[in-house]
Amino acid sequence: MIKKSAISIAYFLGSMAILIGLWQLVSIITKAEIPSPVSTWTVFKELMVEPFYDRGPNDKGIGNNLFSSIGRVFTGFLLGSIIAIPMGMLMGSTKIGMSLLNPIVQILKPVSPLAWFPLGLLAFKDSGGATIFIIAITSLWPTVINTAFGVSSIPQDHKNVGKAFGFSTWKYLTKIVIPYALPHIFTGLRLSIGIAWVVIVAGEMLSGGVGIGFFVWDSWNGLSLEKILVAILIIGLVGLILDKGFNALQNLFSWEGK
Template sequence: MKQTDTLAAVRLPATPGAPPARHTRMVPALRSLAAHVLPPLAILALLVGIWEILGSSPGAALPSASRVIEDSWELIANPFFDNGGNDVGLAWQILASLERVAYGYSLAVVAGVALGVLVGQSAWALRGLDPLFQVLRTVPPLAWLPISLAGFQDSNPSAIFVIFITSIWPIIINTSVGIRNIPDDYRNVARVIRLNGLEYFWKVMLPAAAPYIFSGLRIGVGLSWLAIIAAEMLIGGVGIGFFIWDAWNSSLISDIILALVYVGVVGFLLDRLVAAVGNWVTRGTSAG
């Protein structure tokens, strides 16, 4: 056997005191996790502690955190109960609201991106439509509800329309800004290689404007969730908004607070979902 083969066959001992490779990889991951998780947990614990102290004081108008858990434990422990009609668990209430949001928001995404591309590409469309958009987007969401109820004669499509008309404006505006900010070099290259309209749309326009578009989509999904909660308070039926209003009429303050916590968590998850999709599509260039 050659000398080089003999040396290669000998396993060299690990350097004394050197950490294993697996441990070396885990340390940065744990530090990153701690940096992102510990600060919000600390703030949350502080706020819950203040809430508990204030709610436990004599004469407090609102219940403490422990009292909310005690009063609404059945809702927490059984989120999927169904006793028929509107008497269902919070999970079904939230899913009913999310279904309406899915319909209204999806329509807003399709129409908003299409109109945003039109306004961003055409100066004539910008001059003609932008003033109309600026007027309509200032109308409060609930102001559309009587008109939609009169037009659709049904509460469910009316709520979907309110979501649509509320969330479409940031999508239009951000998309149009993204289209107008496409570098001229991209347009010139598209002309040189003679891309047709459809190829230019998919290969140049959408990728270049995607960070702006997803910024609008994140704002839009937040507005969608806000709009459905407010609309459901008036239209009734199954939904987290009506659950909150019905709890108020029954003086169930603890149930209201629990529902508000769920609303906030779901809204946060919706925003994180759209942000994650945007980060994946734009390879990390989308805002937020």
């Protein structure tokens, strides 16, 4: 286990070295129009001196912006999951549910989050609510699809056990459907949280106020490419942490190989 962890860390450090090397090369080719890793690191250290300062609505530290975004992401993600999991179970458990709901999924799934934003503003009269709305509506589809697949692939033997023991609907759901479909549900949730984290940047660029997306846009207006690169790296790092966290949950609840 220790050896495996050491190898994983070594590969990660090697990957980061390649990324920094390519970044430095691009900076040289563009004659520093794209800031170098060194200059970006300098700005990063400056931002970390006081990451949680608050000097007004549009002047907050990068820490405040980041945690505001994370809060919106999880709110939208949880709302989407509350809709997605029951919807996926209904689609996977009955042919009627699949026939009725699958066309809706296929029509709405490709719609860009930017197209939903005006409807969110109209419905909630608030840019923050609109951002949470577009996160919820665009991130729920992977969970719907994976949940439906997990439920629909339950072996007939499992279903027969429920019938043989006279399981009630609730007992069948909690003893057979959810345990079997849980690894697929977590796969969907893992994909959905990734989409939610991508969408937040676009949403906050449109909504303004506070958030990591707004920080990127504000940095562009202030002509600070170093700050933009810092934000990009932080967005990528948080996305990696979220993915690893949901991957750990997926492995924890997976019955495969146990």
